[in-house]
Amino acid sequence: MRIAASIMAFNLKNTTLSVSAGRPGQFPDNSLPQIAFSGRSNVGKSSLINTLLGLRGLARVSSTPGKTITINFYNVDNKLYFVDLPGYGYARRPAAEKLRWSRLVDSYFTNNPNIELLRLVVQLIDLNTGPSADDELMLDFLTRSKIPHIIAATKVDKLSKTKCAEALAALKEHPALTGALVIPFSSKTGEGKNALLTEILKAAQPQRK
Numbered sequence: 001m002r003i004a005a006s007i008m009a010f011n012l013k014n015t016t017l018s019v020s021a022g023r024p025g026q027f028p029d030n031s032l033p034q035i036a037f038s039g040r041s042n043v044g045k046s047s048l049i050n051t052l053l054g055l056r057g058l059a060r061v062s063s064t065p066g067k068t069i070t071i072n073f074y075n076v077d078n079k080l081y082f083v084d085l086p087g088y089g090y091a092r093r094p095a096a097e098k099l100r101w102s103r104l105v106d107s108y109f110t111n112n113p114n115i116e117l118l119r120l121v122v123q124l125i126d127l128n129t130g131p132s133a134d135d136e137l138m139l140d141f142l143t144r145s146k147i148p149h150i151i152a153a154t155k156v157d158k159l160s161k162t163k164c165a166e167a168l169a170a171l172k173e174h175p176a177l178t179g180a181l182v183i184p185f186s187s188k189t190g191e192g193k194n195a196l197l198t199e200i201l202k203a204a205q206p207q208r209k
Contacts, residue, residue, distance in 0.1 A: 018075040024107040039124030041087035044154040047187035089134040120203035121149040150181040157186040
């Protein structure tokens, strides 16, 4: 697959964890555009970020779903941030931690002095299970807030071609998606990597006034 010129303009491997924010006051204060990644715990978010960047172990894959309650800002080649939002929907998380998650993520969207720098949200959905109730709530919020977003349908390698095609068709027709672009993705095979990067880096380009 031919890689878009916009991808080549970024040195994706020149990426570092800039800030691991546990409260709004720690959000970075500069002019870099932001691409946020959202999804339930264990949907494959860390693996997706590592695959996109071509770096193993940068975004740590936790053995305990829902363990991390920080928003991680990865500086990509000093040109944009990949913003890793903490995963939601982990049933065993204590009520106090669920409240902390809610307040922190809500603050990113509603109490963020640089929210205008958020160019795109990549909403991850496990293609094996389809959207959860929490996924639907997040998608509803993004739609109502008019925040640009696309769908990364993860773990496509776990389905046969026939089952994958059926699941993708059903996902695209789901009312919560409201016509959002759906990109099948596998961190194992790399399927969808270039398509996803193209959309991400297109969104990160300087906006015309």
